[in-house]
Amino acid sequence: MNKTRVTELLGIEVPVIQAGMAGGVTTPELIAAVSEAGGFGTLGAGYMEPEAMKESIREVKKQTSSPFGVNLFVPEEDKSTDNDTEEAMEALHPFHEELEMKDAVRPESPSVFYEQVEGALAETVPVVSFTFGVPPEDVVTSLKQAGITLIGTATTVEEALLNEEAGMDAVVVQGSEAGGHRGTFNGRFDKAAIGLMSLLPQVADHISIPIIAAGGIMDKRGMDAASALGAEGIQLGTAFVTVKESGAEAVHKGAILKATEADTVVTSVFSGKPARGLDNRFIQEMEGRKTLGYPLQNSLTKPIRKEAERQQNTEFMSLWSGQSPRLAQDVSAAEVIRNLIGPWG
Amino acid sequence: MNKTRVTELLGIEVPVIQAGMAGGVTTPELIAAVSEAGGFGTLGAGYMEPEAMKESIREVKKQTSSPFGVNLFVPEEDKSTDNDTEEAMEALHPFHEELEMKDAVRPESPSVFYEQVEGALAETVPVVSFTFGVPPEDVVTSLKQAGITLIGTATTVEEALLNEEAGMDAVVVQGSEAGGHRGTFNGRFDKAAIGLMSLLPQVADHISIPIIAAGGIMDKRGMDAASALGAEGIQLGTAFVTVKESGAEAVHKGAILKATEADTVVTSVFSGKPARGLDNRFIQEMEGRKTLGYPLQNSLTKPIRKEAERQQNTEFMSLWSGQSPRLAQDVSAAEVIRNLIGPWG
Numbered sequence A, B: 001m002n003k004t005r006v007t008e009l010l011g012i013e014v015p016v017i018q019a020g021m022a023g024g025v026t027t028p029e030l031i032a033a034v035s036e037a038g039g040f041g042t043l044g045a046g047y048m049e050p051e052a053m054k055e056s057i058r059e060v061k062k063q064t065s066s067p068f069g070v071n072l073f074v075p076e077e078d079k080s081t082d083n084d085t086e087e088a089m090e091a092l093h094p095f096h097e098e099l100e101m102k103d104a105v106r107p108e109s110p111s112v113f114y115e116q117v118e119g120a121l122a123e124t125v126p127v128v129s130f131t132f133g134v135p136p137e138d139v140v141t142s143l144k145q146a147g148i149t150l151i152g153t154a155t156t157v158e159e160a161l162l163n164e165e166a167g168m169d170a171v172v173v174q175g176s177e178a179g180g181h182r183g184t185f186n187g188r189f190d191k192a193a194i195g196l197m198s199l200l201p202q203v204a205d206h207i208s209i210p211i212i213a214a215g216g217i218m219d220k221r222g223m224d225a226a227s228a229l230g231a232e233g234i235q236l237g238t239a240f241v242t243v244k245e246s247g248a249e250a251v252h253k254g255a256i257l258k259a260t261e262a263d264t265v266v267t268s269v270f271s272g273k274p275a276r277g278l279d280n281r282f283i284q285e286m287e288g289r290k291t292l293g294y295p296l297q298n299s300l301t302k303p304i305r306k307e308a309e310r311q312q313n314t315e316f317m318s319l320w321s322g323q324s325p326r327l328a329q330d331v332s333a334a335e336v337i338r339n340l341i342g343p344w345g
Helices: A005-012 A028-036 A050-063 A082-091 A093-098 A113-122 A138-147 A156-165 A196-204 A220-228 A250-258 A283-287 A297-311 A333-341 B005-010 B028-036 B049-061 B082-091 B092-097 B113-122 B137-145 B157-165 B196-204 B220-228 B248-259 B279-284 B296-309 B333-341
Strands: A016-018 A041-044 A068-073 A127-131 A147-156 A170-174 A211-214 A235-236 A264-267 A273-276 B015-019 B039-045 B068-073 B127-131 B147-155 B170-174 B211-214 B233-236 B262-267 B273-280
Touching: A005 A170, A005 A235, A016 A028, A028 A041, A028 A050, A028 A068, A028 A333, A041 A050, A050 A068, A050 A113, A068 A113, A068 A170, A082 A093, A082 A297, A093 A283, A113 A138, A113 B028, A113 B262, A147 A156, A147 B196, A156 A170, A156 A196, A156 B211, A170 A196, A196 A220, A196 B028, A196 B220, A211 B068, A220 A333, A220 B196, A220 B220, A250 B005, A283 B220, B005 B170, B005 B233, B015 B039, B015 B147, B028 B039, B028 B049, B028 B068, B028 B333, B039 B049, B049 B068, B049 B113, B082 B092, B082 B296, B092 B279, B137 B147, B147 B157, B147 B279, B157 B170, B157 B196, B170 B196, B196 B211, B220 B233, B220 B273, B220 B333
Parallel strands: A016 A235, A041 A068, A068 A127, A127 A147, A147 A170, A170 A211, A211 A235, B015 B233, B039 B068, B068 B127, B127 B147, B147 B170, B170 B211, B211 B233
Antiparallel strands: A264 A273, B262 B273
């Protein structure tokens, strides 16, 4: 995998995309370092207020003139009742107590998606990528009219087809190995947890737009395997969480660097949507307790995660990681990319 | 992947192993066809009585002089109580009723493992492979003294190391994509469901014995990817279930040939051990009901599966399948192997 339709589409040297991880990992420094090294940096703007997002975009542009993207979360309707909310708040009580915090306030999460789209247009980012669904037709139209390249996310063949039909220029095909949120938006999460060895060739047989493989890929071995299976680019998340330029908490980086392939689980307890991370007490003790959907559960647990970070207590943080933590390294972003390209790059 | 340590170890032309699927799929015709085509056929003897196993071995030898193997299940202690058994029998009542069958009889499953080992020694099979654990030291010693090559199964790095330490000559590294039983024997099943993209390179970094990749591999793309990730051989299950020589029920073959990558789940309700297969009513309706461990649950549900087969009712059969059913074909075993080798073989 060297020059592909993905390098051409994104105007980059090597088909390596840094995943748009939300929650502070994707600092302007990380994005710029990846893009400067010939890869493609992505701002994980899913959780960001539109103004903060625009400010980050401007900061990236100060640090690099190379292309980069912004990742947004496609919103879905909230169906929870007041009673659900009460129960979900009650479920978190023991954690507030243990961390010596005040109890939760009722979560509010008005969607900022359309404002984020406006922000991306205003700041003329070259690429916008989407997770949790295919964006509405009006969004696709306005972004395309502005000459912005669009990338979707799929976890099944059917989702890949929906992305192609919606006009995405390329699609990230996310295997079950991937850390962080599952992109599944059309079907059961457990059935859509498909390993890349299975998922890539089956998707490749059904769509024409370029495939970007995501999930467990950390080095040249994974890049070559993804290429053999039909991908024209790769997207790395965990491999960039532990690099020097990443905004991840030091204890999060440390936990990944110490972890094994059998330390992760998929859980909805942090955000309301299934995501893969290192197992810890919060995940274990929340089992069977009431949770809300995304983004309400995310709002509800945010104070706990923040306080746990302050206390450097990894038992109550969301330690997102894919299934290849043994391959994670404490290096620079450029070094991750150099290792991928190999001597023949 | 062409000539590797696996082809050398097993004395075969191409490093393609037909998985030792228990339950009647691995007919002498299938095993012989695979071995005659230059691959490596395996008798899935896990559930077999020693006499039937020996008879099958003799039948294979009539049909081919090429090497083949026998797969055995390493037994574990049963910890269920009489009360557990009563509850598990009761849980199956609605299915017996719907299929118009008599109720279950108390299951008995004395382990036949040591007799199977004796049988393999008596019939001088060239290779014995193991699932569900590392075989006891005395078994390893006696088989090795007889010049028999030993292959283990691992689903994590730790399990691969245990196989290497126990003296296995090679190890099947089973990804979460794989159909049928999970080989996990050291840790939680959910955490040990690791996609091959993650699992193979991490195992390759830790062991020296040759790796045989298993899970979702159906064609040359998968074979090349496995090779890039560090494997020296591949093991195919589902790809051989649907071939003409396979002993799988026609309705099972048909169900796989119609299925998509998002149709499988991992369930313990059929055998007492987690296994991947196509979702159906038995799996759905048994959710939350009492089950026993392997092999008791397997004995308990066998009459239901047999009766469902007789009625051609796939809703109550175990339709084992990996996550790549879209790549399954209704061809001969030799054609599967020819497709793998490719024009450069």
